[in-house]
Amino acid sequence: MGGRFDSCQGHILGTVPACPERSRREGDCPWDFMYNLHCHSLLSDGVLLPSEIAVRYLSLGYRAIAITDHVDYSNIKSTVESILEFTRHWSKHKLPIDVLPGIELTHLPLSQFAPLAKYARKQGIKIIVAHGQTPVEPVIKGTNLAALNADIDILAHPGLISDEEIRLARKKGIFLEVTTRRGHCLTNPQVVKRALRLGAKLILNTDSHAPGDIIAPSRVIKTALKAGLNKREIDKIYRDTERFLKKKEVE
Ligand SMILES: [Zn+2]
Ligand SMILES: [Zn+2]
Numbered sequence: 001m002g003g004r005f006d007s008c009q010g011h012i013l014g015t016v017p018a019c020p021e022r023s024r025r026e027g028d029c030p031w032d033f034m035y036n037l038h039c040h041s042l043l044s045d046g047v048l049l050p051s052e053i054a055v056r057y058l059s060l061g062y063r064a065i066a067i068t069d070h071v072d073y074s075n076i077k078s079t080v081e082s083i084l085e086f087t088r089h090w091s092k093h094k095l096p097i098d099v100l101p102g103i104e105l106t107h108l109p110l111s112q113f114a115p116l117a118k119y120a121r122k123q124g125i126k127i128i129v130a131h132g133q134t135p136v137e138p139v140i141k142g143t144n145l146a147a148l149n150a151d152i153d154i155l156a157h158p159g160l161i162s163d164e165e166i167r168l169a170r171k172k173g174i175f176l177e178v179t180t181r182r183g184h185c186l187t188n189p190q191v192v193k194r195a196l197r198l199g200a201k202l203i204l205n206t207d208s209h210a211p212g213d214i215i216a217p218s219r220v221i222k223t224a225l226k227a228g229l230n231k232r233e234i235d236k237i238y239r240d241t242e243r244f245l246k247k248k249e250v251e
Contacts, residue, residue, distance in 0.1 A: 044069035068102035102127030136183035188227035
């Protein structure tokens with residue numbers, strides 16, 4: 001994930017700020033590498049093509065994103081195939097933002113999390129998000145636990161997650177998400193407080209669906225601070241994410 005981004009290539013875009021170096025100088029991006037591993041494209045309920053999502057994040061100084069469209073049994077085959085086709089071609093062009101193929105297992109009957117995660121992984125999907133028990137949608141009870149028992153990487157907006165679930169996330173190295181998305185973000189403070197107390201890993205994501213959700217790193221950091229994280233804890237989140245992505249790169 002790191003090597004080829006060492007020099008500033010932001011000038012390939014005609015927008016400002018176009019590169020992380022410049023963003024940092026302007027006090028916009030306090031971390032070396034900004035990632036967002038939860039976004040939606042036209043392949044599900046997002047409004048942009050994966051390529052436009054990538055270019056928009058690049059223009060804000062992000063170095064890696066995962067496109068993680070909603071899937072269930074009705075669309076998993078076609079979505080997985082499309083995003084893998086996209087990321088295979090994207091990676092050939094050496095643009096200074098990596099796009100990882102992902103999915104979000106969404107509103108599934110509990111017994112479907114494990115087989116669908118297994119299927120996606122086998123096809124080559126790198127980032128598997130599960131749509132957790134957000135307080136603002138009628139998610140099936142038991143979803144957090146069923147998702148954590150499957151082969152996922154991130155439990156998104158887990159809502160009022162239990163200690164048992166947090167311990168399972170820690171044991172399996174699954175990230176618990178702190179989100180900038182409206183509604184889902186209501187339980188950020190509880191997720192942060194309890195994950196820190198029990199030692200589970202956190203991740204910061206936008207869960208973007210439309211241009212207005214693709215926000216500057218400084219706004220993501222603002223959400224993190226508001227959720228109760230301090231700068232040292234935010235730094236650890238980005239280091240953990242970077243380490244996780246490096247591991248994915250060699251897989
Ligand atoms: Zn959505
Ligand atoms: Zn999502």
